[in-house]
Amino acid sequence: MQVTRHCAVTYRIYPDKAQAGLIDRTIGCARLVYNLMLETRIDTYNRTGKSCNPTPAQYKDEYPFLREVDSLALCNAQLNVAKAYNNFFRDPKHVGFPKYKAKHRSAWRYTTNNNNRNIRLIEGGRYLKLPKVGVMRARQHKTIPDDWKLKSATVEHLKSGGYTATILFEYETQAPEPVRPVHIVGLDYASHGLYVSSDGEQADYPRFYRQMEPRLMREQRRLSHMVKGSGNWVKQKRRIAKLAAKVRNQRADFLHKTANRLAARYDCVGVEDLDMKDMSQSLALGKSTMDNGYGMFRTMLAYKLERQGKQLVTVDRFYPSSQLCSDCGxxxxxxxxxxxxxxxxxxxxxxxxxxxNAATNIMHETRRLVQE
Ligand SMILES: [Zn+2]
Known part of the structure; x- marks a missing residue:
């Protein structure tokens, strides 16, 4: 059986000055349109009690410069507003009402789609062509197979300086043969070490954020003494963004390696169904829960297992894994x-x-669920 898969590859890109200017303007326009559409929705609802679905086109007379940028970037902003609303209505308890995007709070990026090869990698990825922006030098060491279809590009102006384009590819591949689950492991969430497994193994999670925290605080303090908007202030902002990016990369790298190891060793992994947001809000766990990225880890585990015909099993939130004796029940x-x-x-x-003990119970429950 054939299955469709996606793969995102990030390229460093080197736009010239004019191209960089256009990319920045497109990012700004996408943000403006996002905010305008959100405002229209809120306004319409307040006046009439009805919902509406505004499009970027209706703002182009009032803001003619919107016509100068990639229109698909604006369409994606429209989709993002819709997505923010859907997320909110699906789970209002955990997802906040859609917020306006502020320049200094939100990421600087826009997404555009491939239509008639208007996004194109040239010379095996040494150059990238983006709609409206044109051709620029790119760098990435991954070789893309010929049969991968280029779907979209997310162009980002990094707060630490420089630009990237994350290209989403789609490809068809043979579905893996389902593996009969023999080697099963249960993972009990541990706020200070990621998890403890039913085999007694602990993921020795280095707390990257905690390690970087003193330095980050020092740099933040320095920033607070600088004149907002000055050259030094901009430089310092960039330095802080770089440190934050480093923590994110270290963490993602560690989680990838740990998830790869588990997915190679076991046929089936059982985890608890945790509400990460509830957990990080409870005072005692706070920072370490945010720090170790358990949610990201579970997502990685799920697809890494799935690609080998294996599975991640989620045990019910109300299963009393820590109360049961794993020997006698x-x-x-x-x-x-x-x-x-x-x-x-x-x-x-x-x-x-x-x-x-809790991990062992999760393992038992996982075995019961897969044998059902
Ligand atoms: Zn017992």
Missing amino acids: YRNKDTKNLYIREWTCPDCGVWHDRDV
């Missing part, structure tokens, strides 16, 4: 207290490490 409600790190089963007398 006795339910010990005392363990609801998070400070109990180890306990002895009152029924069968087996000693348990809290996390390994």
Whole structure:
């Protein structure tokens, strides 16, 4: 069976001065149109109680410069407003109402789609052609197979300086043979180390953000003494953005490697269904939950397993993984207290490490679910 897959590849790009100016203007226009459409939606709703779906075209008379930039970038802004609304209505408890995009808060980027090869890699990716902007030098070491279809490009002006284009490819491939789940592992979420597995393994997560924090704070303090908008201020902003990008890269790299290792070693991985937002808001876990990127880790695990015909199984949120004795199944409600790190089963007398026991229960439950 054939399946369709997607792959995003980021190229460093080197626009000349005029091209960089046009890219920046397109980013600005996409942001403006996003904000205008959001405003129209809110206004219309307040006046009439009805929803509406404004298009970029209706602002072009009032803001004629919108005609000068890539119109597909504006169409994608329209899709993004719709997406923000959908996300909000799907889960209003966790997703905030769509917000206006502020220049200094939101990322500087726009997305455009490939139509009749108006986005094109030239000479195996040494050059990239973007609609309206034209041809510029590009750099990326990945070789793209000939049968991959180029779908879209997201052009970003990095806050740390420079430009990138992330190209989304689509390709067809043979679906992997489903693997019969023999080697199953359960993972118990650990805020300080990513996870503990039913095999007793801990992911030794280096807390990248915590490590960088003193330096980031020092640089932030320096920034606060500078004149806003001055040359030094801009330079300092860039330095801070670079440090933040470094933390993000280190974390993503670590999560990729850890997920690859698990996906190679096991046929099936069981995890808890956690509400990451609830967790990071609870005071005790706060920063470390945000730091270790468990949500990103689960997403990576899911697709890395899937590509090998394996699966990630999510155990129900209400499954009492930390209360059950993984040896005899006795339910010990005392363990609801998070400070109990180890306990002895009152029924069968087996000693348990809290996390390994929970991971073992998740593994048992996963086995039950896949055998169903
Ligand atoms: Zn027991």
